[in-house]
Amino acid sequence: MKKNQWWKNAVVYQVYPQSFQDSNGDGVGDLDGIRERLPYIKKLGANVIWLNPIYASPEEDNGYDISDYRQINPKYGDMKSFQKLLDRAHELGIKIVMDLVVNHTSDQHRWFQESRKSKDNPYRDYYYWRDPVEGHAPNDWGSFFNGSTWKYDEQTGQYYLHLFADGQPDLNWENPKVREEVKSLMKFWLDKGVDGFRMDAINLISKPQGLPDMPKPENAKYSAPGAGVLNGPRLNEFFKELNRDVLSKYDIMTVGEMSGTKPEQALEYTGFDAHELNMVFQFEHVELSPNPDQRLGKWNDQPIKLTDLKRVFNNWQTKLHGKGWNSLYWSNHDQPRAVSRFATDKPEYRELAAKMLGTTLHMMQGTPYIFEGEELGMTNAHKEDLTQYEDIETINAYDQFVKKEKFVSPTKMMSYLAHMSRDNARTPMQWDDSKNAGFTTGTPWFSVNKNYKEINAKDEVDDPNSVFAYYQKLIELRKDNPIIIEGDFELLDPDDQEVFAYKRHYQGETLLVISNFTDHVVERDYKVHENAERLIGNYADDAGKRLRAYESKVYKMK
Ligand code: ISL
Numbered sequence: 001m002k003k004n005q006w007w008k009n010a011v012v013y014q015v016y017p018q019s020f021q022d023s024n025g026d027g028v029g030d031l032d033g034i035r036e037r038l039p040y041i042k043k044l045g046a047n048v049i050w051l052n053p054i055y056a057s058p059e060e061d062n063g064y065d066i067s068d069y070r071q072i073n074p075k076y077g078d079m080k081s082f083q084k085l086l087d088r089a090h091e092l093g094i095k096i097v098m099d100l101v102v103n104h105t106s107d108q109h110r111w112f113q114e115s116r117k118s119k120d121n122p123y124r125d126y127y128y129w130r131d132p133v134e135g136h137a138p139n140d141w142g143s144f145f146n147g148s149t150w151k152y153d154e155q156t157g158q159y160y161l162h163l164f165a166d167g168q169p170d171l172n173w174e175n176p177k178v179r180e181e182v183k184s185l186m187k188f189w190l191d192k193g194v195d196g197f198r199m200d201a202i203n204l205i206s207k208p209q210g211l212p213d214m215p216k217p218e219n220a221k222y223s224a225p226g227a228g229v230l231n232g233p234r235l236n237e238f239f240k241e242l243n244r245d246v247l248s249k250y251d252i253m254t255v256g257e258m259s260g261t262k263p264e265q266a267l268e269y270t271g272f273d274a275h276e277l278n279m280v281f282q283f284e285h286v287e288l289s290p291n292p293d294q295r296l297g298k299w300n301d302q303p304i305k306l307t308d309l310k311r312v313f314n315n316w317q318t319k320l321h322g323k324g325w326n327s328l329y330w331s332n333h334d335q336p337r338a339v340s341r342f343a344t345d346k347p348e349y350r351e352l353a354a355k356m357l358g359t360t361l362h363m364m365q366g367t368p369y370i371f372e373g374e375e376l377g378m379t380n381a382h383k384e385d386l387t388q389y390e391d392i393e394t395i396n397a398y399d400q401f402v403k404k405e406k407f408v409s410p411t412k413m414m415s416y417l418a419h420m421s422r423d424n425a426r427t428p429m430q431w432d433d434s435k436n437a438g439f440t441t442g443t444p445w446f447s448v449n450k451n452y453k454e455i456n457a458k459d460e461v462d463d464p465n466s467v468f469a470y471y472q473k474l475i476e477l478r479k480d481n482p483i484i485i486e487g488d489f490e491l492l493d494p495d496d497q498e499v500f501a502y503k504r505h506y507q508g509e510t511l512l513v514i515s516n517f518t519d520h521v522v523e524r525d526y527k528v529h530e531n532a533e534r535l536i537g538n539y540a541d542d543a544g545k546r547l548r549a550y551e552s553k554v555y556k557m558k
Contacts, residue, residue: 007196007253007278008325008485011475012097012369013046016333017054017076018062019428020372022440029428029439031077035085038092043461044375044468045475048095048253050198052333054082055101058108060167061145061392062333062426064099064200065106069185086193095195097253102182103201104168111181112169119156125175128161128207140213141229142222146396149222161211163204163229165392173205173238186246196252199277203258203269206232217294224297230260239269239276248275255327259283263319271324279327279367284312286335291416296408299397299416304342306497306517314502317364317489326366330357331374336424338371340380347454349519349550350377355470355538356515356552360500362474363513363554365489370471372429376460377467380424381449384414390446394421432458473536481535481556483511498522499547511535512555516547523547532557 021033031054041049053063056071063073072078089096105112114123130138130150137150137159150159151166161170171178186197207229214223239256247254254277256269266280288304290297320326330338339345343353354377362368383389386398394417401408408416418424423446430452431438437452449455460466478484487504498518504511512532516522525545534542537553 004251005278006251007048007367009478010048010095010253010367011046011478012048012050012367013041013044014050014052014332014369014371016052016372016426018445019426019439021429021431022442022444025440025442026075027440027442028075028445030075031072031081031085035081035088038085038089038094040457040461041094042092043472044370045472046370047093048097048195049089050097050255050369051099053099053101058106058167060106060165064101065104065108065165065168066101067106067108068110070188083192090193095253097196097198097255098189098194099200100186100197100202101200102171102185103204104162104164104170107167107169115169116153116155116160119158125172126178126181127169128172128211129156129158130161130211131158139211140216140221140223141211141227142220142225144225145393146400147222161207163201163226165396170207171205173234174207179238179241183242183246186242190246190250190252194252196278197254198281199254199256201259202256202277203231203235203261204229205238206234208232220295224294226260231258231265236268236276243275243277247277253278255279255281257281259287263316266316267320267324274324279325281327281329281332282316284316285309288312293407296401296416298420299401299408299413301412301415301419306500307495309342310491310494310500313364314489314491314494317366317491317502321365321488326364327369328361328364328366329369329371330361331371331425332369333371333425334422335371336420337378337380338374339377340424341419343517343550344519345379346519350379350455351467352538352550353377354467356517356550358467358471358474359513359536359538359552359554360515362478363484363504363511364502365485365487365504371425373425375468375471376430376455376457378427378430378455379449379451380418381427381447382418383421383423384418386414386417388447389417389421389423391421391423391426394423430456432456470536470538477535477554481511482506483509483556487511492526496524499524501526508558510557512557513552514547514554515552516550519549521546521548528555529557 018029020029021037022029023032054076055066056068057063057066111123111126114121115127137148141149143149145165152159162168214228216223256277258280269276288308289300289302291300339354402413427449428439433453436444437448460468483506487506490503492501500515523545532555535554
């Protein structure tokens with residue numbers, strides 16, 4: 001199979017199906033809704049869609065708990081509506097990448113239903129079952145969604161392993177039959193014509209031999225989620241097997257979601273000569289402000305230091321250059337909204353800030369991923385009451401830290417949630433200023449962000465000064481400027497706490513990217529050549545060395 005690495009030139013648009021577009025008034029986004037909106041994605045200029053899970057699921061974790069990998073969740077449509085979506089996308093020159101969730105299944109999956117029946121059931125070893133140790137769980141591992149990773153099952157008197165919710169039992173990849181099942185379901189989708197996979201939590205599939213205890217943070221009952229499991233001993237081997245038996249036979253792209261991964265490890269899995277995956281989603285830039293109390297993990301309400309952000313991007317940009325390929329993202333369905341998290345969503349600066357973030361990321365080397373609504377500058381939800389949240393991670397964290405262990409005050413925890421909850425990203429797409437932002441004619445499954453009258457696609461698509469128009473231009477630029485795809489990366493002034501500036505170099509050309517991350521004027525001299533061409537900027541004019549609030553601009557110089 002001839003491979004042209006088309007994904008290097010791609011711009012990916014992430015669609016969170018339940019919140020994108022409802023077509024039948026039931027309040028939930030669906031496949032027909034996505035198909036109706038393909039022209040919008042086309043107009044933006046993205047040429048790949050990553051679709052979050054649309055498979056049959058009891059939805060304890062919004063579809064990341066799959067009960068049948070070969071069925072479409074009826075609330076989204078059926079296989080016919082899926083095929084229509086795929087065909088129409090392909091006609092428009094848009095590829096579709098599916099979410100592959102195979103670290104775990106739902107506890108409602110037939111394999112698990114069989115597995116839990118008896119110790120000698122043929123499916124028993126599809127999952128991790130262990131005897132109690134002195135009356136308690138087999139080890140001290142903490143789940144990503146709080147509490148232990150082990151759940152006791154009365155029927156056979158053993159515990160099963162679940163790194164996420166207890167309705168998400170972990171598949172046992174040591175069992176060759178499990179790997180055959182996964183390969184078979186991958187082929188099922190690839191043979192329908194899908195263009196690749198975003199592989200969920202994929203660096204958790206190889207568990208350490210013997211499932212040993214891991215060190216615990218001070219005062220904590222459990223070890224940190226994923227400790228000892230991330231990037232396990234057989235991961236390369238499993239990836240090579242998937243590549244050899246399935247991936248290499250199709251002209252597709254793969255991106256592995258891998259928290260806790262460093263560039264050196266990413267190169268092992270995705271280096272151009274590794275024969276494993278194409279890209280990873282690394283987490284270093286979105287995990288830059290952990291709570292100083294380790295028990296709280298990601299829950300915080302602090303801004304990220306610009307110098308830290310620059311250090312992380314510099315590390316990834318330089319270490320992968322020429323050897324592997326970066327995926328570039330600010331946000332996704334698990335992260336707060338980009339503009340709220342990395343800049344500001346204050347109304348007076350929001351548009352400038354959203355454009356500034358777009359510039360900073362899209363001029364780096366790698367494949368950009370745009371999370372639905374980011375191209376409009378959509379913001380965090382600013383919820384004030386726990387009952388407004390629905391995400392399992394959010395609710396479990398509140399229960400654990402505020403109600404059970406009582407070491408965080410309700411007010412503080414609400415501030416953490418407003419800052420970090422995954423629900424910030426999951427509010428419906430803001431299409432227009434009509435009721436429910438044009439997302440549904442029914443009652444939306446999740447409340448629309450209150451600011452939809454000020455921030456919506458209808459206002460933005462035809463406005464040449466909108467965030468949408470700016471993103472269009474950013475995408476357009478990479479088509480005419482190979483330096484954006486191919487150039488190397490040089491960070492300028494790593495210790496500057498206000499401005500993120502870098503250069504790219506390629507075939508005698510230089511790209512200079514300058515972003516003021518503050519809300520005030522700063523002066524900087526980057527020695528811009530007299531005949532430099534300003535490719536894009538978020539202010540109408542150029543004030544030279546004076547950088548205004550959240551100003552961002554890009555020059556090309558010979
Ligand atoms: O979201 C996280 C922290 O807030 C991560 O730890 C996340 O749980 C991890 O990256 C895995 O995420 C993926 O798998 C989860 C699912 O809940 C997420 O939505 C998905 O992106 C379990 O399938």
